[in-house]
Amino acid sequence: MKGVLTYMHRDFIRWIRYRVGVVSALVLPAAWLIFVGLALPVQFTGNYLDFITPGILVMTILTAGISSGSLLMFDKILGFLNKFLAMPVPRESILVSKILFITVRGILQTTIILIIAVLIGATILNPLQYGLIYLILFLFGVFIAAFSTTVALYLNDHDSFAAFTAMVTMPLFFTSSALMPYDVMPEWLSMIAHVNPLSFAIDAIREIGTGAIPIFPIALLMLFAGVILILAGHMFRKLTV
Amino acid sequence: MTAIETADLTKEFGSLCAVDSLNLNIDGEIFGLLGPNGSGKTTTVLMLTTLIRQTRGSASVCGYDTLKEPDKVRGCLSYVPQDMAVDTNLTGRENMLIFARLYGIDNPKDKVDELLGVMDLSGRADDLAKTYSGGMRRRLELAEALVHEPEVIFLDEPTLGLDVSARKKIWQYIHNLNKKGMTIFVTTHYMDEAEKFCDRVGIIDNGKITALGSPAELKAGLMSDVITVRIEGEYHPVNKDGILYVGNSGDEYSYTSENGSEALPVLADALKISGNNVMAMSIHEPSLDDVFLQSVGKQEEEQGFEEWKYRLMLRRR
Ligand SMILES: Nc1ncnc2c1ncn2[C@@H]1O[C@H](COP(=O)(O)OP(=O)(O)O)[C@@H](O)[C@H]1O
Ligand SMILES: [Mg+2]
Numbered sequence: 229m230k231g232v233l234t235y236m237h238r239d240f241i242r243w244i245r246y247r248v249g250v251v252s253a254l255v256l257p258a259a260w261l262i263f264v265g266l267a268l269p270v271q272f273t274g275n276y277l278d279f280i281t282p283g284i285l286v287m288t289i290l291t292a293g294i295s296s297g298s299l300l301m302f303d304k305i306l307g308f309l310n311k312f313l314a315m316p317v318p319r320e321s322i323l324v325s326k327i328l329f330i331t332v333r334g335i336l337q338t339t340i341i342l343i344i345a346v347l348i349g350a351t352i353l354n355p356l357q358y359g360l361i362y363l364i365l366f367l368f369g370v371f372i373a374a375f376s377t378t379v380a381l382y383l384n385d386h387d388s389f390a391a392f393t394a395m396v397t398m399p400l401f402f403t404s405s406a407l408m409p410y411d412v413m414p415e416w417l418s419m420i421a422h423v424n425p426l427s428f429a430i431d432a433i434r435e436i437g438t439g440a441i442p443i444f445p446i447a448l449l450m451l452f453a454g455v456i457l458i459l460a461g462h463m464f465r466k467l468t469v
Numbered sequence: 470m471t472a473i474e475t476a477d478l479t480k481e482f483g484s485l486c487a488v489d490s491l492n493l494n495i496d497g498e499i500f501g502l503l504g505p506n507g508s509g510k511t512t513t514v515l516m517l518t519t520l521i522r523q524t525r526g527s528a529s530v531c532g533y534d535t536l537k538e539p540d541k542v543r544g545c546l547s548y549v550p551q552d553m554a555v556d557t558n559l560t561g562r563e564n565m566l567i568f569a570r571l572y573g574i575d576n577p578k579d580k581v582d583e584l585l586g587v588m589d590l591s592g593r594a595d596d597l598a599k600t601y602s603g604g605m606r607r608r609l610e611l612a613e614a615l616v617h618e619p620e621v622i623f624l625d626e627p628t629l630g631l632d633v634s635a636r637k638k639i640w641q642y643i644h645n646l647n648k649k650g651m652t653i654f655v656t657t658h659y660m661d662e663a664e665k666f667c668d669r670v671g672i673i674d675n676g677k678i679t680a681l682g683s684p685a686e687l688k689a690g691l692m693s694d695v696i697t698v699r700i701e702g703e704y705h706p707v708n709k710d711g712i713l714y715v716g717n718s719g720d721e722y723s724y725t726s727e728n729g730s731e732a733l734p735v736l737a738d739a740l741k742i743s744g745n746n747v748m749a750m751s752i753h754e755p756s757l758d759d760v761f762l763q764s765v766g767k768q769e770e771e772q773g774f775e776e777w778k779y780r781l782m783l784r785r786r
Contacts, residue, residue: 234570238556245558307554314518314548316540316617317571468520 231317235325236332239299243333253333257288257341262348264407281345282361282433283406285338286426289365290400292334293372294393297380300326301389313468323464326377327457331369338365353437360436360446367449368429374456381463405430425452470532472496472621472652473517477526480512480676487512489676490526495654499647501667502656503757509676510656511551514625517654518548531620547614551625551656555606557599561590564598565613572617584612588642604635611642622646624655628662640666660757670757672764679764684757691715691755691763694729696736698722698750705743712736716762720748723762725755 244250261284300323303309312322342361346352353361380389403417404426410418421427432445471494478491488509493500502510515521517528519539528535531545556564562581569577585594588608598606607627614622624643628636636659644666647653657663663670664684672680672687680687692713699721706714712732715723726732729752740747 230573231571234567237570238559238567241563242556242558307550307552308556310515310520310550311548311554312571313520314543314546315571316544 229321231321232325232328235312235322236329239325239329240333253292253337254340257284257337258344260284260287261341261344275349275351277345277348277350278437279409279434280407281341281350282430282437283401283404284341284345285361285365285433286368286404286429287401287406288337288341289331289334289369289429290372290426291397292337293330293369294376294397296326296330296373297376297378297389298386298393299330300377301380301386305386309468319468320461320464323377323460327370327373327460330373331366334369335362335365351437357436357439360441361433364429364432364436364442364446364449367446367453368425371425371449371453371456374453374460378456378460378463381460381467384467400424400426471529473500473528473530473654475517475526475528478513478516478523478528479525480509480516480521481524486676488516488523491678493671493678493681495652495669497647497650497652498668499643499653499655499666501663501670502654502673503658503660503663503670503761504656504673505658508673510658510673511625512676513673514548514623514654514656518546518623519543520548544617545619546621546623547617547619548623549607549610549614549625549627551629553603553606553610555598555601555609558597560595560597561585561601561605561609562594564609565616568613569616574616577616580616584615587615588612602635604631604638607631607635607639608642611639615646619651621652621654624653626656626658628657628659636662660761664757672757672761674761674765680760687757687760688755691759692725692727693754694726694732694752695755695759696724696726696729696733696750696752698724698736698740698745699748700740701746701748703745705740705745707736707739707743707745709735709739712739715759716765718758718762723759725759 261281264280264284300309303312303322309322313319342358376393379392383389383392403420404424405421406426410421413421428445429449432442432449435442435445473493473495475491475493478488478493479486480488491513502513504510512521516523517530517535519535519542522536530542533541533545535542556567559567562585565581565585566577569581574580582591585591588611590605590608590612593601593605598609601609611624611627627643628639631639640662643653643655655667667684669681669683670687671678680690695715696712701720704717704722709732711728712724712726712735715725717723724732724736726736733750733752737747737750
């Protein structure tokens with residue numbers, strides 16, 4: 229556990245030293261929210277801002293989480309991984325630290341979105357509802373980060389991995405329920421959106437907004453995150469002896 | 470307990486045998502694994518530091534088998550890889566603190582201060598590592614490797630890419646560590662460094678150890694002088710009493726003889742008569758470079774070498 233925290237601390241310092249990265253990570257999602265939520269002249273539901281915010285939250289976690297693999301990959305390419313693997317720290321703590329760091333960083337970004345959403349007119353929820361939203365975002369973050377790391381370990385080459393993330397992120401977002409409700413989607417889109425893991429997290433957060441507690445989606449997200457984590461751990465061990 | 474022990478340690482990458490049946494016993498010394506690029510040095514270090522699995526054979530570090538008890542092995546060694554890996558956007562001190570915390574040192578701050586002092590980095594400890602010279606980064610990596618006071622330390626080409634004075638400095642630190650009782654396993658392709666600073670060297674070529682011993686012992690396999698001849702064009706071998714052919718590296722051909730200054734004119738004439746285009750000749754004392762040429766020759770022509778050794782013995786009498 230101490231190893232995990234130290235590795236996370238390292239990634240955190242490296243991140244904040246890279247100022248452009250910090251600014252873009254914090255400004256970009258806010259810009260998205262303001263642009264999509266306020267500027268787009270679409271009106272599917274009463275308060276479009278309340279409708280779109282869960283989508284932007286989940287998208288932010290998605291773009292944050294999908295980079296988890298390249299964090300590990302760069303450590304490998306630059307020779308840090310071998311140094312760490314030759315130390316008496318449990319090896320899996322490197323993997324866990326990457327997934328956790330990326331998820332926590334994503335959570336930080338979503339907090340900014342939540343604040344801005346309220347500032348520009350989204351409905352204020354109660355603390356339990358916010359807690360549940362964070363839980364879903366966290367589970368989804370772990371799921372995506374572990375998935376990204378598994379793919380990175382599998383592809384084992386940075387260019388292919390970059391191509392993979394570019395290929396996955398946007399289509400996943402646009403075929404989810406992020407931008408419009410299912411009933412206004414064309415049928416083919418609605419079918420894809422229903423099985424898109426992104427919609428899954430988004431719908432769960434919307435449910436929270438209506439006052440319900442989405443136990444089933446949360447349990448399922450836990451299961452998904454758990455399975456992918458085990459898979460990532462397996463890939464990691466295979467690659468390191 | 471021997472610090473490092475290997476028995477028929479072998480690593481194959483597909484059909485390529487990168488390390489071939491290594492048998493080593495290393496303890497309390499500075500051991501240099503010496504060989505040209507691609508000879509299998511890094512692969513050896515990776516196996517000993519539990520970073521890759523061998524294909525065959527076994528290895529133990531501090532008495533622990535690298536496959537059966539890798540955690541214990543990692544607990545008693547430190548590894549500094551060939552390619553420098555320092556977080557350049559962190560200060561030297563921050564880099565060190567990460568390692569101290571990872572190793573679970575009791576007083577990380579004090580330990581880091583101490584080691585930064587040992588490596589002469591105190592003055593620059595709070596500057597970002599990207600402002601460091603290559604030599605300073607190497608020293609920082611050495612300092613990182615020392616935080617948990619390992620019994621064995623593996624340094625893969627620690628002086629690669631450094632200037633002469635930085636290289637000398639690194640070797641001084643290595644020497645000091647060894648004096649405190651640490652076993653040092655170091656790889657290099659600079660023969661002159663190994664000769665000066667290693668207690669014992671193993672020469673590796675194409676994955677095979679071709680010579681093993683102290684630099685003095687190895688050089689004793691040659692006669693008192695070595696004559697190096699630069700020959701342009703085709704080489705025609707010569708055979709003269711008292712002068713033995715050692716081997717060649719590119720267009721430089723080496724011979725050994727008990728009395729170089731007398732042998733030189735004899736050799737020059739013989740070479741010309743055989744039709745060689747001699748460009749330059751020089752005499753020097755045997756160095757590990759010559760031992761390397763000799764050992765490579767031995768590997769290429771096992772039969773020839775036996776004869777060579779026999780003739781050398783005769784000359785000596
Ligand atoms: N992962 C690998 N896959 C295939 N071949 C490799 C791998 N690592 C090293 N080799 C090969 O093994 C040989 C020894 O390499 P290496 O140990 O790195 O040499 P050195 O460190 O002495 O320069 C080289 O021919 C190299 O190409
Ligand atoms: Mg190497």
